[in-house]
Amino acid sequence: MTPSPVGPRPVLVCGAGGFIGGHLAARLLAEGHRVRCADVKPLRSWFQLHPGAENLSLDLSHREQAAAAVAGVRDVYNLAADMGGIGYISTHRADCMLSVLINTHLLLAARESGVRRYFYASSACVYPDYRQDRTEAQPLAEAMAYPAMPEDGYGWEKLFSERMCADFAADYGLAVRVARFHNVYGPHGSWDDGREKAPAALCRKVARAVRSGGGEIELWGDGRRTRSFTYVDDCVEGVRRLMESGHDGPLNLGSSELVTVRELADLVCATAGVRLRYRHDLTAPTGVAGRNSDNALVRSVLGWEPSVPLSAGLAATYPWIADRVGRAEEAAA
Template identity: 45%
Template sequence: MQKTALVCGAGGFIGGHLVKRLKSEGFWVRGVDLKFHEHAETEADDFAIGDLRDQRFVREVVDQRFDEVYQLAADMGGAGYIFTGENDADIMHNSATINLNVLDACHKRNIKRVFYSSSACMYPEHNQLDPDNPNCVEDSAYPANPDSEYGWEKLFSERLYLAYNRNYGMECRVARYHNIFGPLGTWQGGKEKAPAAMCRKVAEAHDGGSIEVWGDGKQTRSFLYIDECIEGTTKLLRSDFAGPVNIGSDEMITINGLAEMVIDIADKDVSVHNIPGPLGVRGRNSDNNLIKEKLGWAPSQTLREGMEKTYAWIATEAKKRDNQK
């Protein structure tokens, strides 16, 4: 029997890549999203356009016993979207409603295996004040103190999925993604994250010019290339471990360091100009001990390898955009 999968958020960055991966494994795939993918044709066998906040629509698309369900749909973005405070009510309402609807429909259809994408943004701010030594070990989550409403919604939804495991015998799996990047991701418009923003700014810069980077540039992060995110995602869903578990890179870098890396990749004579902007936590890095222990796997690709591919894609997209003007 051909296996079946449902990908919620299939019109987005990670969902789009996941559909491709599941098709290459021979699955029949249904994608669901508010919109089609902006950067690529979908490979899904069936693609339902609709709003997962609408319970009736959710019950229509969760219309069979899928072997695997991936719930990636969310109201999300980078620092310029989630840390300004202006989108807090929408983020909490939209994402929580999607999770409540999708999970309950899966339960009613007797679907067991559901993947949920939480975020490193749920970790307490007080453990991420030192840029050189942030603590993102899974069991440091409580007492809870995320620095954004986006993080609080993720924490609530993590608990929701795990409650369905306990009370209804489901096999939900919860990952905490740490800043995922790569080709076919959002690279302009305000929701882009630092890796894509740096690539776009450098691609647009002229030799002798500069790029603007928010903050003093000494804040730290780690960034995970999309292929490794997809590998970790499918591995976790098919494992016996419910999580929550980090899916992220442990190669930490300062944001100015990231900018310099992109400038070097582009081989341009460009300088970094630090300006005020939305910042988020001071430091963050994935702790990969638990994923190694439970899945016998952790990401290993270097940041540079992923950034080279991402820069090449964004530079091409930026050129296409400029030619259309």
């Protein structure tokens, strides 16, 4: 553990050893905040370990450890969850649901400790399946989460936790901020541990094909399902803007640049400077047919919306993953 610099009460980033949490902690440190970082993983396993922060390995699903993390902090950013890409969340529904314990205990600790503001990282997985049954995806506005029919496991946990945040605000006056993340990608995240999402998985597959000279990669599904993908810097910018705003309802944080999975793969190949054939695994999990973010409310509330083009985000993400692929193969040789 490294002592925080002298200054006002620290801010707490929960899930700081993970992908988005690590980027958020870096942003807060750059802004001059004292930052306390907490994650269930041992410090050696964090994607980013910031020496300027107070770094704690804690299981926030336990009430006493959540209370220890929150003690004395000004703001709480809760990005801690058991989650991953579609391959993970479709086979670990109960594990994902258990993340409700993290939010429960952090909310209780925040109420008892006089926290100024509490941020909860929700997900576009809260939106109902019946609004995402076509590849010509209807942009999902915040009010469309109800009548509820979210993704099994992970989506239900996120929607329930949103409601818990709203009720803590109503009953105890806790100032809460809730963002629904839409497929966030970038460097310093999962790329080969079973939790990676589509952009990271495709970057890995392309990088391995480049190194091996293979001319083919596998795509899950028929390649026609659609998504929008949000670069992590846009996500962090939105989190900071939302946290300092007066908006207390759920807010989309997502790009509105809709692409098919095949178009995503084409962009990764273009970034790597290669052309590859695609082999389709039609038995693999693929999630809903189409999902896109309606950004009318975020533009109205924050005067801003995610703007990093997918091509630009991949230009930063692919080299990072290709470097990890190379290191892993050289270590295994």
